[in-house]
Amino acid sequence: MDEVKQLVTDIKNKKLKPIYFLMGEEAYYIDKISDFIEDTVLAEEERGFNQMVLYGRDVTIDDVVGQAKRYPMMAEYQVVIVKEAQDLSRTIEKLAKYAENPQPTTVLVVNYKYKKIDKRKALYKTLKKTGIVYESKKLYENQVADWIRRVLSPKKYTISPKAAQMLVEFLGTDLSKINNELEKLQIVLPEGTQISPDHIEQNIGISKDYNNFELRKAIGERNSLKVYKIVTYFADNPKDNPMVVTVALLFGYFSQLLHFHGLKDKSPRSVASALRVNPYFVNDYITAARNFPMRKVSAVISTLREFDVRSKGVGSNAVPQGDLLRELMVRILS
Template sequence: MDEVLKIINDIKAGNIKPIYFLMGEEPYYIDRITEYLENNILSEAEKDFNQIVVYGVDTTVEDIVANAKRYPMMAERQVVIVKEAQNLVKTIDKLESYAENPQPTTVLVIAYKYKSLDKRKTVYKTIHKHGLVYESKKMYENQVGQWISRVLQGRGYSIEPKANAMLVAFLGNDLSRIANELTKLEIILPKGSTITPNHIEENIGFSKDFNIFEFRKAIGDKNQLKAYQIAEYFAQNQKENPMVLINGQVFSFFSGLLLYHGLKDKSPSNVAKVLRVSPYFVNDYIGAAKIYPMRKVSSVIATLRDIDVKSKGVGANALPPSDMLKEMLVKIFN
């Protein structure tokens, strides 16, 4: 995020590179930088003749270079934007000769999403030397909560820890999807508001009481009544709560619990780091470790692997999800 702000601040200051090669597994920041360049390098009047947007699936590197070598019309520079450039993966090396001597009056923006160039290749080194290469890496889930708080703070909002944890639990590290949901909340809530679990439930559709996050906590606390209530809710709402996802989340929790048992340093900060979870969830592991010793955790993991196979239709004779959930809880709690 700090690197993105630096790129944007440099552009605002007039320090504009001839090539922006934006790559990596996380598309969110690639899209944001591309969008900023698309909207802010040229004036609206200049864009008609000097801004070209093409898509990797519909163009070639040769065509991109030909466009980049053009001179601007009645403007200081032109902008050539290549979206979905990952479709040019087999021919992207051909960009090397242009990158060696880029047109100074052209800003070439290449959005190369979900992939990264091999940094050992000459084309990468050449672009890095004469332009700017930004790599957008996927965040770990334990980093996303902090990202949500920072984004909201920058927009004049705050969020309660449980609401933050709910977003991470349901949306994972998909920053684009999280950003879309936050935008919905900002439309509804006045600036200065604190986002609560109720706001998440009412406006995004995640139940604050009957969700996988509360299900895992109920299991971790060995709160059998609540766990069975949530399981019943899941069984009645299978479309929103597929068995494969439920089992995967519970498996992830017990796998983390197994790691926790093996830690020498059980400080909250180290637990969050090693387990790659939000600090909000650390107490769940600390509490569950007192209830489930390592041998029991290993047994539960074996059970969950068996249920995973059944949930995928292997040797289960079309066992309904409600029965698999009951089987899961019976074997965990016994």
């Protein structure tokens, strides 16, 4: 995020590079940087003649280079943006020749999503000398809640740890999807609001009581009644709560518990760092570790592997997912 801030600051201050090659698995920052260049570099009256958006599936590298070599009309720069440039992956190395001597009055922006160019080859090495190469890396799940807080802070919103975790559980690590939901919340909630689980439930439709986060917590507490209430809700709403996702999340949870049992230093700060969890949730893991000794955790992990296969239809074609999930809970809590 610091790298993105520096890029944005340089662009605002007109410290422009002739090529911005934006690549990587996380599309959110690629789109943000590209959109910022599109909206900022040229004045509105200059864009008609000097700003061009191309799409990788519709052009060749020669088309891109030809456009980039044009001179601006009545403006200091022209901006050429190539969206979905990953569709040019087979020929992208041909851009290296242009990158050796790029047009100084052109700002060429290449959006190369979900892929990376080979850092051993000429294009990458040349771009590092004459332009900007930005790699947008996918965040790990344990990093997304902090990202949510950082995004909300300058907009004068905060979010509770549970509400942030609900978003991560439901939307995964797709920052674009999460940001879309955050923007919806900012429309309906006044500045200064702390976004709560109730806000998430009312405006996004994620149940604050019946979700995978609450299921894991209930299992860790060995709260059988709550576990079976949540499982019944999941069985009644299978499209919103696919078993394969629940099993995967439980596998990650019990893997963390196994790691916890192996820690020498079980102080809250050390646990939060080792398990890569928010310190707010450390007590939940301490409680779960008391209720699930290491031998039981190992047995549960083995059971989850079995049910992962069965949830995908291997050996359980005739068993409804809800029944399979109930059977899994019996095995875990027994």
